[in-house]
Amino acid sequence: MAGSGKAHLRNNENVILRVEDLTMEFPAGRKKVVRAVSGISFDIERGETLAIVGESGCGKSTLGKAILQLPKPTSGSVNFQGQELTTLNKDALRDVRPAMQMIFQDPVSSLDPRLTVAKIVDEPLKIWERGDELWRSKKVDELLNAVGLDPALVRDRRSYEFSGGQCQRISIARSLALEPLLLICDEPVSALDVSVQAQILNLLQDMKERYGLTLIFISHDLAVVKAVSTRIMVMYLGKVCEISAPDELYSRPRHHYTHALVYSVPIPDPNVAARRTTLEGEPPSPTDPPSGCRFRTRCPAATDLCAQEEPQLHEVSAGHYVACHFPRN
Amino acid sequence: MSNNPMLSLRNFSVSFDTARGPLYAVRNIDIDVADGESLGIVGESGSGKTVLSRGAMGLLPKRAAHRSGTVIYDDHDLSQTPRKELREYWGTGMAMIFQDPMTALNPVRKIGAQLTEGLRIRLQMSKTDANARGIELLNRVRIPDPAAVMEKYPFQLSGGMRQRVMIAIALACKPRLLFADEPTTALDVTVQAQVMQLLSELRHEMGMSMVIVTHDLGVVAGHTDRIAVMYAGEVVEIAPTKQLFANMKMPYTEALMKSIPRLDSPSGQRLPVISGRLPDPTQPETGCSFASRCPYVTDKCREATPPLVEATPGHSYRCWFPIGGSR
Numbered sequence: 001m002a003g004s005g006k007a008h009l010r011n012n013e014n015v016i017l018r019v020e021d022l023t024m025e026f027p028a029g030r031k032k033v034v035r036a037v038s039g040i041s042f043d044i045e046r047g048e049t050l051a052i053v054g055e056s057g058c059g060k061s062t063l064g065k066a067i068l069q070l071p072k073p074t075s076g077s078v079n080f081q082g083q084e085l086t087t088l089n090k091d092a093l094r095d096v097r098p099a100m101q102m103i104f105q106d107p108v109s110s111l112d113p114r115l116t117v118a119k120i121v122d123e124p125l126k127i128w129e130r131g132d133e134l135w136r137s138k139k140v141d142e143l144l145n146a147v148g149l150d151p152a153l154v155r156d157r158r159s160y161e162f163s164g165g166q167c168q169r170i171s172i173a174r175s176l177a178l179e180p181l182l183l184i185c186d187e188p189v190s191a192l193d194v195s196v197q198a199q200i201l202n203l204l205q206d207m208k209e210r211y212g213l214t215l216i217f218i219s220h221d222l223a224v225v226k227a228v229s230t231r232i233m234v235m236y237l238g239k240v241c242e243i244s245a246p247d248e249l250y251s252r253p254r255h256h257y258t259h260a261l262v263y264s265v266p267i268p269d270p271n272v273a274a275r276r277t278t279l280e281g282e283p284p285s286p287t288d289p290p291s292g293c294r295f296r297t298r299c300p301a302a303t304d305l306c307a308q309e310e311p312q313l314h315e316v317s318a319g320h321y322v323a324c325h326f327p328r329n
Numbered sequence: 330m331s332n333n334p335m336l337s338l339r340n341f342s343v344s345f346d347t348a349r350g351p352l353y354a355v356r357n358i359d360i361d362v363a364d365g366e367s368l369g370i371v372g373e374s375g376s377g378k379t380v381l382s383r384g385a386m387g388l389l390p391k392r393a394a395h396r397s398g399t400v401i402y403d404d405h406d407l408s409q410t411p412r413k414e415l416r417e418y419w420g421t422g423m424a425m426i427f428q429d430p431m432t433a434l435n436p437v438r439k440i441g442a443q444l445t446e447g448l449r450i451r452l453q454m455s456k457t458d459a460n461a462r463g464i465e466l467l468n469r470v471r472i473p474d475p476a477a478v479m480e481k482y483p484f485q486l487s488g489g490m491r492q493r494v495m496i497a498i499a500l501a502c503k504p505r506l507l508f509a510d511e512p513t514t515a516l517d518v519t520v521q522a523q524v525m526q527l528l529s530e531l532r533h534e535m536g537m538s539m540v541i542v543t544h545d546l547g548v549v550a551g552h553t554d555r556i557a558v559m560y561a562g563e564v565v566e567i568a569p570t571k572q573l574f575a576n577m578k579m580p581y582t583e584a585l586m587k588s589i590p591r592l593d594s595p596s597g598q599r600l601p602v603i604s605g606r607l608p609d610p611t612q613p614e615t616g617c618s619f620a621s622r623c624p625y626v627t628d629k630c631r632e633a634t635p636p637l638v639e640a641t642p643g644h645s646y647r648c649w650f651p652i653g654g655s656r
């Protein structure tokens with residue numbers, strides 16, 4: 001099995017989502033395929049926040065969308081609340097949709113410029129026939145307030161009149177309208193300045209407490225991830241490298257890629273010289289990934305074994321899993 | 330090269346016509362950007378950073394937007410230049426990395442065509458040369474398999490790849506002044522570090538000036554000479570980068586710094602926020618625009634608008650009661 005192992009999967013009734021051997025490939029012409037997601041397995045318990053981090057292009061958005069069957073993955077299983085999604089037909093899938101929402105990565109382009117902000121946020125409520133008009137209108141105001149926008153000022157304006165960060169907040173308000181059980185946030189705060197970012201992150205925390213929301217949080221900002229997540233999954237080129245609780249991951253990264261990632265975080269202090277990245281070498285092509293460990297072409301510790309055999313996820317300390325033949329200490 | 334700054338904004342303002350009346354997005358900005366300088370612009374979402382950059386380049390929606398004041402670029406007054414002639418400056422003179430790559434890229438044209446367009450039209454390169462240079466640019470922004478990516482459409486790329494394509498397009502014609510609006514928001518730290526390194530190299534190689542709009546104070550700390558802090562359409566503090574971090578004067582700047590999540594802070598804690606929100610940009614008010622949220626506010630702040638004053642050489646701020654006293 002060319003997966004990255006399943007030692008980290010848990011088996012209890014709190015698991016709300018379980019993904020196994022998920023693979024997503026796109027045709028790339030001349031019989032080639034882009035291996036965007038290659039045999040990924042993970043699970044998430046109710047109320048958890050799982051952060052997914054990794055290099056640009058490593059398959060994070062593809063993974064998030066594949067969970068929602070947008071589009072259906074090439075192979076593998078996605079089990080949400082005991083229901084297998086990959087084999088559901090259209091109608092059955094439609095019924096599960098309100099419980100799983102996603103905030104997409106491009107905030108501005110995911111909003112319809114013809115609709116007013118109130119309509120955009122109201123749309124899911126209307127489609128799913130929640131409440132009467134008056135109730136919905138109140139709900140829209142409540143949601144806009146919750147994301148830090150003044151309903152009186154923004155209701156009747158259109159998305160193109162807003163700044164990037166304001167658009168992001170509108171799309172968050174919309175995604176929370178149906179009070180989903182699982183929310184997949186794809187870079188939800190990367191377009192936001194730190195103060196608004198903090199507001200949104202706190203808001204997501206509140207929603208978790210209020211509605212028992214479970215979060216998948218895709219982000220490249222390790223400091224943000226640390227503040228919000230209960231577990232972190234590090235990806236590289238379509239594979240899982242490492243899974244751990246945040247404090248442990250940052251204080252003791254075991255995978256060589258995670259180590260490079262943690263040590264490239266820019267420090268908000270002009271007296272600390274801008275760190276040069278510790279990650280050398282060219283990022284490999286996802287149509288032709290390296291054999292064995294996909295990180296081997298850039299790994300300082302790579303040996304022949306790394307080229308021959310794919311490392312499987314194994315537990316290195318309680319709750320800390322790494323897929324590497326020669327983990328760091 | 331003259332001794333005059335590359336870019337000079339004087340009393341620069343932008344307003345929009347909206348259903349609720351004029352919206353004052355950018356108000357009375359005076360900023361100079363020197364040859365080869367890197368100026369960072371930080372500030373809350375909606376404070377006017379994008380409108381300022383687009384306005385300076387002349388890239389605002391024609392109908393609804395009104396500009397006033399002057400924009401001097403390389404000794405030319407662009408505020409008087411008709412839009413048609415402005416085009417001559419775009420690409421080779423001034424270029425911009427847009428905040429939202431998905432809306433800035435054409436969804437139905439291949440990456441290669443979009444990337445080589447400027448090279449062929451502005452630099453009159455042959456198709457083969459432009460193609461080779463396009464691949465080289467994609468390589469420099471660390472895109473794997475650049476030749477294959479030239480043949481792709483934007484939707485086939487990841488968010489960070491689209492952002493890097495935008496950067497490559499902006500750099501293609503070697504601009505002398507680059508506006509980079511949140512250039513690295515979609516990039517992980519390792520790629521971000523490489524892209525910022527690339528921008529710095531180009532700055533040194535070609536003497537390019539750069540205005541970086543970003544909310545990432547880690548990026549500004551390492552890659553700018555000066556920082557301007559914007560709030561509610563105005564510059565509220567401007568200082569050399571080190572000076573600003575060491576000795577910030579504006580309560581807003583302080584609040585902004587305090588809300589940075591840091592790797593060394595413990596996990597699972599609520600992040601500090603600046604309570605309240607930006608004032609309504611359609612309702613010009615008297616007094617300090619930060620008054621409703623400022624922990625140090627007094628009656629004076631609500632009654633009189635603090636002017637931007639240069640308290641020490643190169644360090645200006647807009648506050649009656651600056652942190653650490655004096656003004």
Ligand SMILES: Nc1ncnc2c1ncn2[C@@H]1O[C@H](COP(=O)(O)OP(=O)(O)OP(=O)(O)O)[C@@H](O)[C@H]1O
Nearest residue numbers: 161162163164165345354374375376377378379380
């Ligand atoms: N075309 C437009 N019509 C009306 N108002 C607009 C338009 N474009 C921007 N605005 C308003 O101008 C103000 C400043 O917007 P701008 O995009 O410059 O913010 P920003 O500082 O770049 O924010 P962000 O960090 O979220 O990108 C906002 O209040 C916004 O709603």
Ligand SMILES: Nc1ncnc2c1ncn2[C@@H]1O[C@H](COP(=O)(O)OP(=O)(O)OP(=O)(O)O)[C@@H](O)[C@H]1O
Nearest residue numbers: 026036056057058059060061062485486487488489
């Ligand atoms: N519709 C598509 N057709 C072809 N290739 C695609 C498609 N969508 C994504 N890809 C490719 O799949 C790979 C993973 O892309 P994805 O968007 O999942 O990355 P990501 O981890 O979200 O990156 P980023 O941090 O930059 O957003 C990339 O190589 C991308 O080019």
Ligand code: SF4
Nearest residue numbers: 293296299306324325
């Ligand atoms: S398996 Fe080998 S190449 Fe991969 S991260 Fe570990 S040491 Fe490096």
Ligand code: SF4
Nearest residue numbers: 617620623630648649
């Ligand atoms: S002028 Fe007054 S309200 Fe404004 S920032 Fe200074 S102390 Fe605060």
Ligand SMILES: [Mg+2]
Nearest residue numbers: 061105487488
């Ligand atoms: Mg993505």
Ligand SMILES: [Mg+2]
Nearest residue numbers: 163164379428
């Ligand atoms: Mg902006």
